[in-house]
Amino acid sequence: MNGKQIKKFVRHRRVAFLGSVDGEGFPNVKAVCAPRKIEGNDYYFLSNLSSARVAQWRENGNACLYFYRKGLFSYAGVIFVGRVEVVTEQTVKDELWRAGDKFIYKGGSSDPDYCVLKFTAERGRWYRDLKTANFSV
């Protein structure tokens, strides 16, 4: 996959997977909605400040971001490895906010439990069918 194919692949996914390392050194992973915003190597997600995983990233920002597609006969995946920063600045929260988010964050864009995860990719690897290769970002 070349850079253009990787970007297109990522932008078409509805679900992403964010990985963290917990306080005991074990990997954790969870499905999240597609990034709300992508800017260069930065991927922005909405999250809950009180969650166990946000606590993990505040302790250890090491992270991965994974996208995959499983077709009937083919499989493709892209993983980025990098760092997560937990952002609570109101201007950033306002920028990413959409009206429907009130279903989850009752207090609106200033809900104290609403925070933004900014994942910055440092390197990547793609998989397609039985091929795989590292790439730089």
Next chain:
Amino acid sequence: MNGKQIKKFVRHRRVAFLGSVDGEGFPNVKAVCAPRKIEGNDYYFLSNLSSARVAQWRENGNACLYFYRKGLFSYAGVIFVGRVEVVTEQTVKDELWRAGDKFIYKGGSSDPDYCVLKFTAERGRWYRDLKTANFSV
């Protein structure tokens, strides 16, 4: 989710996600086919001995195993945290082998690149809609 619901949920998934920690301390995750066999807290998967991820687990067996389902209006996920053991014993490889695997492992069940990952769950956490809780295994 109670224990019975968790077991049923896991057995109905076609895709699972295995997490590892790489040599630099970053989490990695990859989609894999559903476990070939589940026995108590042990989940068995087919893998490639030469792969980067198998090398990671041989170095650091810390792992997670994640299953999720995204419906139109609901989301559910189950994560297990535990250890991966890379198994190359021929009796285990033979036991898990199915004829169709020859598409990937040309040398059959004795293909030197075919290995088995045995993931042993130590603890778990479930997510359903906006609820979540830890559970023991």
